[in-house]
Amino acid sequence: MNSALHPSSLFRTATVIKWEDARRPRRAGEFFKGLSAKAMDDFESLAGHLCCPPATFLIKEDQEPISVMLVYEGEVNLRISSYAGKRFILGIAGPGEILGLASAISGTPYRIEAEARRLCSLAVLKRQDFLDFLMRHPTACQNVTRELSRQHTRTCERLRIVGLTSSATARLAQLLLGWCTEGRETGGGTEIRFLLSHGEIGECIGASRETVTRTLTDFKQRNLVEVNGSILTVPNQDALAVYAGIS
Amino acid sequence: MNSALHPSSLFRTATVIKWEDARRPRRAGEFFKGLSAKAMDDFESLAGHLCCPPATFLIKEDQEPISVMLVYEGEVNLRISSYAGKRFILGIAGPGEILGLASAISGTPYRIEAEARRLCSLAVLKRQDFLDFLMRHPTACQNVTRELSRQHTRTCERLRIVGLTSSATARLAQLLLGWCTEGRETGGGTEIRFLLSHGEIGECIGASRETVTRTLTDFKQRNLVEVNGSILTVPNQDALAVYAGIS
DNA sequence: CGCCTAATTGACACCTCTCAAGATATGTGG
């Protein structure tokens, strides 16, 4: 399961990789699916290897896509930001995902930011080498096309949240429901690993930090959600769906 | 130049096609770029032909992508809509564009609506035939991938407008500036062919019809825009950029 | 000429942002 533009990575156990482990490429994720060993070797012969600490900016806006980066290990925030400093989180990229894929393909300047959330391990190769690689390996090209279509679908879903939903309450409910699809079902409801701050949640739905706090408090009082440390539980998704304006 | 998710089609002369002309496929647009005559014949042997009047729904939300549609001629509104009836215009598709491309590739249900703005001429083929065609013709596959990355970039730009810009004034200004890049430069400024109603503009930026009217009136009074029939002129893009919050 | 759609304008309520202050948690160093 790919996690571009979607916080499925939130629900994985937060394994902190060690530097020595990070040096070993992980051939996980959508990109390597169905690739022959020969093709993988081909890829790794082209790619350099990069480890970076949390809060490293891997891509900045308006930057030319000279090189292409693929996540081996770790998590990367994908964002857009405005001149006024306002930021919007598109999603969180995990292993096997190519950062700024659309720009890498089209060659137009990046319109997103990518920032490591934790210690990350990445493959780095020249954009032209990447494009040539796709030409040599049709399977990889198909994977990339599928990945791109999935990213586009996810972005449209985010647009649905911020474009069609006027109230912050409904937006937060929709975001939580989206996360529930990746959560774990238990007797008491759906459990979500909850690693984002209120500020970051606000950046996901286009609301202020304070509004997120207030709305979440309201949800707790209505028993729509329960928070225990970094675990958020939704006892009844249908009840939450009422507030999402889906019913 | 492609116009998916972008109203560049607004700036083409509004030629109303006749039924007899519409029956003749037009091999225009991104999809056919660089394709051999043989490949084009291959495509047309697979494709049926469809003409439809304005306001025809070509795609509805949650529909399975069993068949794939390519626009030969005409204009098609691409939208998302909410259960509450609120709508958001993603863009306008023109000749050479494939409707709901992301869903067609991934096979997931359409998450958009497509509605003919005028008399349209379309190619229709089975999704599997389309995918097989892409496998046979790598050039077509590359065109599709490029098209997809462009659509994704455009969608991100829309997300930037509605997600990062809080005031309706700034959103409208940004929309107009985006259209200016496709407009015609004249002595008095940048001319834009203006075929959308205030209501539709509202659906582009997530604002109500009345707010568009008010904001546009305000812009006129400040000499930021001039409206003559269906021609909208921006005398000074820099002045408008101030209101867009870009400066 | 009348109908219908779209545009216009005003009044009002509601929601959310912003600013401000305080509380709670987490981490660091002595």
Next chain:
DNA sequence: CCACATATCTTGAGAGGTGTCAATTAGGCG
């Protein structure tokens, strides 16, 4: 273990902007 620093969360009050409702006007088309 404590003191301190930092980050995050919480809560309140006020102002501003936008949606909604309503009434009127303008324009297009048969």
